[in-house]
Amino acid sequence: MKRKTDLLIINNCPSFYKINLYNELNKHCSLHVVFIGLSDQVVIDENFKHTIQFSYELINDIQIENRSKLNTLLQLVKALFTYNATKIIYGGYVEIESVLMMFLTSKKKNCLQFESSIKESKVTGKAALIKKFLFSRFSIVLPSGKLQADVFRSLNYKGKIIETTGVGLMNKADNKEFTTRDPQIFKYVYVGRLIALKNLSQLIRVFNQNGKSLTIVGTGVLEEELKSMAKENISFVGFIPNGNLSEVYRNHDVFVLPSFSETWGLVVEEAVYYGLPVLVSEYVGSQFDMVEKPNTGLIFSPDSDASLQNAIDVIERDYSFYRSNCLNFDFENQNQIQIQAYLKTLSL
Numbered sequence: 001m002k003r004k005t006d007l008l009i010i011n012n013c014p015s016f017y018k019i020n021l022y023n024e025l026n027k028h029c030s031l032h033v034v035f036i037g038l039s040d041q042v043v044i045d046e047n048f049k050h051t052i053q054f055s056y057e058l059i060n061d062i063q064i065e066n067r068s069k070l071n072t073l074l075q076l077v078k079a080l081f082t083y084n085a086t087k088i089i090y091g092g093y094v095e096i097e098s099v100l101m102m103f104l105t106s107k108k109k110n111c112l113q114f115e116s117s118i119k120e121s122k123v124t125g126k127a128a129l130i131k132k133f134l135f136s137r138f139s140i141v142l143p144s145g146k147l148q149a150d151v152f153r154s155l156n157y158k159g160k161i162i163e164t165t166g167v168g169l170m171n172k173a174d175n176k177e178f179t180t181r182d183p184q185i186f187k188y189v190y191v192g193r194l195i196a197l198k199n200l201s202q203l204i205r206v207f208n209q210n211g212k213s214l215t216i217v218g219t220g221v222l223e224e225e226l227k228s229m230a231k232e233n234i235s236f237v238g239f240i241p242n243g244n245l246s247e248v249y250r251n252h253d254v255f256v257l258p259s260f261s262e263t264w265g266l267v268v269e270e271a272v273y274y275g276l277p278v279l280v281s282e283y284v285g286s287q288f289d290m291v292e293k294p295n296t297g298l299i300f301s302p303d304s305d306a307s308l309q310n311a312i313d314v315i316e317r318d319y320s321f322y323r324s325n326c327l328n329f330d331f332e333n334q335n336q337i338q339i340q341a342y343l344k345t346l347s348l
Contacts, residue, residue, distance in 0.1 A: 005055070006346055007031040008085035010076065010098055011113075012064060015042040016242060017168030017266055018091075019051055024169060024339050026054040029346065033057075034079050036072055036095060037064030043242055064095075073097040080105065087111050087345045089142070093134055102137045111140040111345050115167050115263040117147035117285040123154045131155060140345050144264050145289040160348055164341040165289055165334050167264045170273065172331070173246050186316055187213045189252040189276075191245065191267045192259075194220030199258040199281065199302045204229045206308050214256075217248060249274035254315055257284055258302050265290075272296050272329055277322035279311045295325045 006029040011018060014035045022033055037060035038044060045051060059075045060067040076097055080088075089111045093099050102110060112135070122128065132155050135141065140160045143149040144167045152161050188207070192198055200216070204226060207214040214234045216226070227236055240248060249255070255271035255278045262284040269290060271278050278297035280287050291297045298315055301307040315322060 002084035003032075003082060005030045005032050005083050006086050007089055007342070008079065008083050008087075009033040009089045009091065010036070010079075010101065011091035012036050012095060013039045013042050014044055014048050014052070014056075014058065015168065016045045016048065016051070017043075017170055019045075019048060020169035020171065021166075021338065021342075022056075023051075023053045024335070025342055028339070028343055031055065032079070032083050032085075034059065034076060036060060036097070037062060037067050039064050045242070069095075069097055073100060076101050077104065085109065087140075089113055089342070089345070090138075099134070102134070107137055108139050110138045111142060112138045113164075114141055114143045114148050114151070115285065116151065117145075117263065117283075118150040118154065119147065119283050120261055120263065120285070121151045123151060128155060132157075135159075140348060142341060142345070145286060146293075147285055147288055162341045162344055164338045166269070166338045167266060169335055169338070170266055170269050171242060172273065183253045183319070185213065186254060186319075187215070187252045188254045188256055188312075189215045189217065189248060189271075190256050190258075191217040191240075191248070191270075192257070194218050194222045194226055196222065197260055199260050200226055201229065202302060202305060202308060203256060203258050204234060206305050206312070207231075207234055209305075210309065210312065212312070215248070215252060217245070245270065246274060249276055252276060253319070254279060254312075255297075256308075257281065258300075258308065259283055260302050262286075269331075272326045273331060275323055275326045277315055277319065277326055279308070279315060294329055295322065296329060297322055297326075 031054055033056040035058045059072050088105050088109045090098055091113045135157055141152055142162055142164050144164050149161050149163050208231045211233050216236045217240050219239045255276045257265055257280045259281050260283055264285040268278055268286050280291055281302040282299050287299050298311040300311040
């Protein structure tokens with residue numbers, strides 16, 4: 001006999017922010033989560049198995065790129081026959097096994113968790129036709145924000161669109177304390193991988209020129225190359241575990257994310273949470289929901305050093321305005337919107 005559950009969720013990796021979200025959902029409904037594998041491309045707590053409070057399985061306890069696709073498909077089919085779910089939520093359509101599953105499950109039950117923005121997704125030509133075909137298998141889509149929802153609107157998607165306002169729940173401090181920041185010398189910070197997609201060469205060029213204090217947190221294949229480019233005002237501190245980042249944010253004034261591509265950017269949420277105004281490139285997926293709409297910072301072009309420098313000038317001039325908006329951002333309300341978005345699928 002099949003086990004009854006409200007939500008069967010198929011996701012690629014057990015990232016900490018997805019685990020946080022599913023732990024909260026588990027308080028309101030029953031769910032079973034199938035994680036396909038592990039990945040160095042997302043932040044996974046090394047003790048993640050001890051933080052999970054919901055029913056789950058991890059198909060491949062290895063890097064997701066090294067998985068057996070056949071075995072993964074068989075395990076997904078097994079989960080489908082084990083659980084009688086009210087709704088099935090797919091965490092994307094990158095893995096071929098998930099795509100095949102979409103055609104084995106009922107469109108009425110199928111929901112799609114979607115994190116790519118209109119700036120990253122092709123919505124014309126052959127790509128649009130493929131997307132329309134795949135999206136037709138879902139009665140409900142759960143885009144993470146406005147720019148993600150715009151993908152479906154541009155393709156004239158006929159199902160239900162429920163914006164979640166996030167990609168998961170970040171870790172929050174038990175006791176969030178702020179220092180009074182009225183900086184005479186502004187301290188900037190970047191947190192993330194040191195890879196070409198993050199466009200750190202632009203960041204270093206601009207800060208080499210303006211001489212302002214910049215801290216780069218993270219590691220990656222370009223670390224030595226970037227260090228060789230940077231002047232003394234730019235410091236590299238290596239990888240810092242997510243649980244220890246609060247001290248980094250508290251000791252800086254402005255967060256910068258210059259990426260050429262960023263589906264959402266949870267680090268933007270983290271920075272705003274700790275009261276840091278943000279400067280983000282126009283390709284950061286959370287730019288509307290986390291920056292433009294609440295006025296927590298500015299958006300610049302990753303292709304123009306002058307655009308970034310202008311954003312720096314404006315953020316320093318109007319710093320108290322942007323910082324006040326960060327401090328007043330209602331994260332509890334945002335979390336509830338995200339949780340309720342998933343619960344709403346059960347009544348549709």
